[in-house]
Amino acid sequence: KAGVTQTPRYLIKTRGQQVTLSCSPISGHRSVSWYQQTPGQGLQFLFEYFSETQRNKGNFPGRFSGRQFSNSRSEMNVSTLELGDSALYLCASSPRSGDGYTFGSGTRLTVV
Amino acid sequence: LAKTTQPISMDSYEGQEVNITCSHNNIATNDYITWYQQFPSQGPRFIIQGYKTKVTNEVASLFIPADRKSSTLSLPRVSLSDTAVYYCLVGDRGSGNTGKLIFGQGTTLQVKP
Numbered sequence: 757k758a759g760v761t762q763t764p765r766y767l768i769k770t771r772g773q774q775v776t777l778s779c780s781p782i783s784g785h786r787s788v789s790w791y792q793q794t795p796g797q798g799l800q801f802l803f804e805y806f807s808e809t810q811r812n813k814g815n816f817p818g819r820f821s822g823r824q825f826s827n828s829r830s831e832m833n834v835s836t837l838e839l840g841d842s843a844l845y846l847c848a849s850s851p852r853s854g855d856g857y858t859f860g861s862g863t864r865l866t867v868v
Numbered sequence: 869l870a871k872t873t874q875p876i877s878m879d880s881y882e883g884q885e886v887n888i889t890c891s892h893n894n895i896a897t898n899d900y901i902t903w904y905q906q907f908p909s910q911g912p913r914f915i916i917q918g919y920k921t922k923v924t925n926e927v928a929s930l931f932i933p934a935d936r937k938s939s940t941l942s943l944p945r946v947s948l949s950d951t952a953v954y955y956c957l958v959g960d961r962g963s964g965n966t967g968k969l970i971f972g973q974g975t976t977l978q979v980k981p
Contacts, residue, residue: 859911
C-alpha cells in the first residue's frame with residue numbers, strides 16, 4: 757500500500773514569506789502528526805491532528821499552524837518565515853492516536 | 869512521557885551483532901518502548917516495539933528486563949546499510965496518548981567494512 761506522501765520534497769523560500777506543506781497519510785489512517793528536524797534541536801513535535809481536530813501541540817510559536825481535512829490529508833503552514841525555520845519537516849500518520857506511526861520522507865525547507 | 873538516555877554513537881563492523889541500550893528510569897506502567905531507525909534526509913522508520921521480556925521480528929530483537937528501566941535493541945549481523953541513527957522512545961500506546969512522540973538525540977551507528 758502507498759506510504760505517507762509529503763509534497764513538495766524540497767522548497768526554497770525567502771525570509772518573511774509564508775509556506776504551506778502537504779501530507780497525505782496512509783489510507784485509513786486518521787491521525788497525522790508533524791515534526792521539525794534540525795541538526796541543533798533534533799526531532800521536535802509540532803502538532804497532531806485526529807479526525808480534523810488538533811489534539812496536541814508542541815512548543816512552537818503561533819507562526820506554525822496546521823489543519824486536517826475530512827479525507828485525513830493535512831497541511832501545515834509557516835508564516836513570516838525566519839532563517840531558523842530551515843529544517844526537514846516530517847509528517848507521520850497512524851490508524852489511531854498513539855500507535856503505529858509511519859513517517860513520510862519529509863519536506864526540506866530552506867529559508868534564505 | 870519518560871525521558872530516555874542512549875549512547876550518542878557506536879561503531880561496528882559488518883557481520884557483527886550490535887546491541888544499543890536505552891535507559892528509561894521513569895517509565896510508567898502503561899508505557900511501551902519503541903525503536904525507530906532513520907537514514908539521512910528520510911523519516912524515521914519503525915523497527916520494533918515491546919512492553920516486557922523479549923520481542924523479536926525479522927530485523928531486530930528487543931530485550932526488556934523485569935524492572936523495565938532499560939531496554940536493549942539487538943541488530944544481528946549488521947551490514948553497511950544499517951548505518952543510521954537509532955531512536956528509543958517510551959510512551960503510552962493507549963487512548964491517553966495524544967500522538968506526541970518524544971525523540972531524544974538517538975544513537976548514530978556507523979558500520980564499517
